[in-house]
Amino acid sequence: xxxxxxxxxxxxxxxxxxxxxxxxxxxxxxxxxxxxxxxxxxxxxxxxxxxxxxxxxxxxxxxxxxxxxxxxxxxxxxxxxxxxxxxxxxxxxxxxxxxxxxxxxxxxxxxxxxxxxxxxxxxxxxxxxxxxxxxxxxxxxxxxxxxxxxxxxxxxxxxxxxxxxxxxxxxxxxxxxxxxxxxxxxxxxxxxxxxxxxxxxxxxxxxxxxxxxxxxxxxxxxxxxxxxxxxxxxxxxxxxxxxxxxxxxxxxxxxxxxxxxxxxxxxxxxxxxxxxxxxxxxxxxxxxxxxxxxxxxxxxxxxxxxxxxxxxxxxxxxxxxxxxxxxxxxxxxxxxxxxxxxxxxxxxxxxxxxxxxxxxxxxxxxxxxxxxxxxxxxxxxxxxxxxxxxxxxxxxxxxxxxxxxxxxxxxxxxxxxxxxxxxxxxxxxxxxxxxxxxxxxxxxxxxxxxxxxxxxxxxxxxxxxxxxxxxxxxxxxxxxxxxxxxxxxxxxxxxxxxxxxxxxxxxxxxx
Numbered sequence: 001x002x003x004x005x006x007x008x009x010x011x012x013x014x015x016x017x018x019x020x021x022x023x024x025x026x027x028x029x030x031x032x033x034x035x036x037x038x039x040x041x042x043x044x045x046x047x048x049x050x051x052x053x054x055x056x057x058x059x060x061x062x063x064x065x066x067x068x069x070x071x072x073x074x075x076x077x078x079x080x081x082x083x084x085x086x087x088x089x090x091x092x093x094x095x096x097x098x099x100x101x102x103x104x105x106x107x108x109x110x111x112x113x114x115x116x117x118x119x120x121x122x123x124x125x126x127x128x129x130x131x132x133x134x135x136x137x138x139x140x141x142x143x144x145x146x147x148x149x150x151x152x153x154x155x156x157x158x159x160x161x162x163x164x165x166x167x168x169x170x171x172x173x174x175x176x177x178x179x180x181x182x183x184x185x186x187x188x189x190x191x192x193x194x195x196x197x198x199x200x201x202x203x204x205x206x207x208x209x210x211x212x213x214x215x216x217x218x219x220x221x222x223x224x225x226x227x228x229x230x231x232x233x234x235x236x237x238x239x240x241x242x243x244x245x246x247x248x249x250x251x252x253x254x255x256x257x258x259x260x261x262x263x264x265x266x267x268x269x270x271x272x273x274x275x276x277x278x279x280x281x282x283x284x285x286x287x288x289x290x291x292x293x294x295x296x297x298x299x300x301x302x303x304x305x306x307x308x309x310x311x312x313x314x315x316x317x318x319x320x321x322x323x324x325x326x327x328x329x330x331x332x333x334x335x336x337x338x339x340x341x342x343x344x345x346x347x348x349x350x351x352x353x354x355x356x357x358x359x360x361x362x363x364x365x366x367x368x369x370x371x372x373x374x375x376x377x378x379x380x381x382x383x384x385x386x387x388x389x390x391x392x393x394x395x396x397x398x399x400x401x402x403x404x405x406x407x408x409x410x411x412x413x414x415x416x417x418x419x420x421x422x423x424x425x426x427x428x429x430x431x432x433x434x435x436x437x438x439x440x441x442x443x444x445x446x447x448x449x450x451x452x453x454x455x456x457x458x459x460x461x462x463x464x465x466x467x468x469x470x471x472x473x474x475x476x477x478x479x480x481x482x483x484x485x486x487x488x489x490x491x492x493x494x495x496x497x498x499x500x501x502x503x504x505x506x507x508x509x510x511x
Contacts, residue, residue: 012154067295069084078213136197152292162206245388254273306373321361332355354411366426459478
C-alpha cells in the first residue's frame with residue numbers, strides 16, 4: 001500500500017488534542033463540584049467504574065475483528081470488512097444484555113456493591129444511578145461500531161469531533177445541575193447519557209455518508225456469522241483470558257476498595273484514579289492511529305515496514321509520556337490541593353505512583369499491539385498473567401498495613417516487571433542488541449529530563465498550596481512550561497528528534 005497516512009496521524013492528533021483539553025476541563029470543572037460530598041462522590045465513582053466493564057463485554061471479538069477488518073480494508077475488501085464490524089457488534093450486544101441485568105440487580109440493593117451505605121438518601125441515589133447505567137449500557141454497541149469503522153481507516157478524528165461537541169454540552173451542564181445549593185447528581189448522570197445517545201446517532205449518520213456504507217449492509221451484517229466466527233475465534237478466545245486479566249488489573253480497584261474499605265476510601269483513591277484515567281486517554285490518543293497500521297502491514301505481508309513503524313511509535317511516544325508525566329508526579333501535591341482541597345491530600349502519593357506506571361506505555365502499548373497483529377497468543381497470556389498476579393498478590397500481602405496505597409504501589413511494581421518482559425520481545429522482533437535499543441530510546445531523554453526536573457523542583461515550593469481555580473491554573477501552566485522546556489531541550493540535543501519535529505511542522509504548514 002503506497003498511501004501515506006501521515007496527514008491522518010496529524011489530523012487525529014490535532015482533534016484529539018481537544019479531547020485532552022476537554023478531559024482536563026471536565027476534571028477541573030466537574031470533579032470539584034461533585035466531590036464536595038465524599039460519600040456520594042464515592043458512590044458515583046463506583047457506578048462509573050462498573051460501566052467500564054462494558055469495554056470488555058465483547059470478550060475479545062471486537063479486537064480480533066478490528067485486526068482482520070484492517071487487513072480487509074488494506075486490500076480494499078469493503079463487504080468483508082463490514083461483516084466483521086457487524087458480527088463483533090452483535091457479540092457485544094449479547095454480552096451487554098448480561099451487564100444490563102447485573103446493573104438492574106445492583107440497583108435493587110446497592111449495599112450488595114458498597115459496604116458502608118446506611119443513609120436512606122444515599123441508597124436511593126446509588127439505586128437511581130445504577131438504574132440509569134443499566135438502560136444506557138446499550139449505547140456502547142453503536143459506539144464501538146462507529147469507532148471500529150473509523151479506526152481501520154486511521155480516521156478516528158471523524159467520530160472524535162462529534163464526541164467533543166457532546167462533551168462540551170456535558171461540561172456546561174454541570175452549572176445547571178450543581179451550585180447555588182443544588183446537587184442533582186442523578187439528573188446530571190441521566191443528561192450525560194442522553195448526550196451520549198445523540199452523539200452516536202449523529203456519528204452513525206456521518207460515517208454512512210462519508211464512507212458510502214449502505215445502511216442495509218450494516219443491518220444485514222449485525223448478526224452471528226459462522227464464517228466470521230471461525231476466522232476470529234482463535235484470536236478472540238485467546239483474548240478472553242487477557243481480557244479477564246485486564247479487568248482484574250485495571251477495573252476492580254474501586255469495587256474492592258468500596259467493599260472492604262468503604263466509600264470514603266473510594267473517594268480518595270477515585271480522585272487519583274480520575275487523573276490516571278486522563279493519562280489513559282492521552283496514551284490512547286498517542287497510539288490509536290498506529291494500531292490499525294500494524295494490521296495493515298501484516299495484511300500486506302510487509303514485516304520490514306512493521307519493524308520500522310514499531311521503532312517510530314516507540315521513539316515518538318517516549319518523550320510525550322515521560323516528560324508530561326514527570327510534571328504531574330513532581331507537582332502532584334499542588335495539583336490535588338489546588339484542585340479539590342486539603343481533604344484529598346492523601347490522593348497525591350497515589351496519583352504519583354499511578355502516573356509513573358503510565359511512563360511504561362511507550363513500550364507496553366506497542367508491544368501488546370504487536371502481539372495482536374502477529375497473533376502471539378501465548379505471549380499475550382504470559383504478559384497479562386505476570387502483570388495481574390504480581391498486582392493482586394502484592395495487595396493481599398500488604399493491604400492490612402498499607403491500605404489503599406497498596407493498590408497504587410503494586411500497580412507500579414507489576415507494570416515495571418511486565419515492561420521488562422515486553423522489552424525482551426521487542427528486541428527479539430527487531431533483531432537488535434539491548435544497548436542499541438537503550439541508545440535509541442532512554443539515552444535520548446536523559447538530558448531533557450534532568451533540565452525539566454531542575455526547573456520543576458525549583459518552582460515547586462513557590463507554588464501556593466490552597467484550593468482555588470487560579471492556583472490550579474498556575475500549577476498546570478508551570479507544569480506545562482516544565483514539559484515544554486524538556487521538549488525544547490530534546491530538540492536541541494537529539495538530531496533524530498530535531499529532524500522529526502521539523503518534518504511534522506513542515507507537513508502541518510503545507511496542510
